[in-house]
Every structure is written in structure tokens, then in C-alpha cells.
Amino acid sequence: MSKKCEVCGKGPLFGKNVSHSHKKTLKMWKANIQTIRITESGNVRKANVCTRCIKSNKITKA
16 A cells, blocks of 8 residues: 555655664654545545545545
């Protein structure tokens, strides 16, 4: 499954965990991507969309 939203383009973010001793390890924050059925110009198809776009009605569910 794609890790990027097809509507807004939101994807994974990268950074570092910083422990109490200030030792840094790599970390990745993943966007909450859901595969849902949407209607687009009269056609129904599946799309990978983030939950923020679903909640804000940027797409119409089928």
C-alpha cells in the first residue's frame, strides 16, 4: 500500500528519537493512510487517503 495520500500528498516524516542520555536513533512517523472507495467524476475507484482528508470531506465516499 502506498504511504502517501492521493489528495493532499501527506507522507511519512523522518526525525530522531532523543533519549535521556542524548543518544539519537532514527525514527519515522507514518501518516494514517486508509484505502477507501471514492467517487470521482461519476466513477468509483479505490484510493489511498489520509484520515484528515476523509474527515474534512475533501473526497466523496462511494
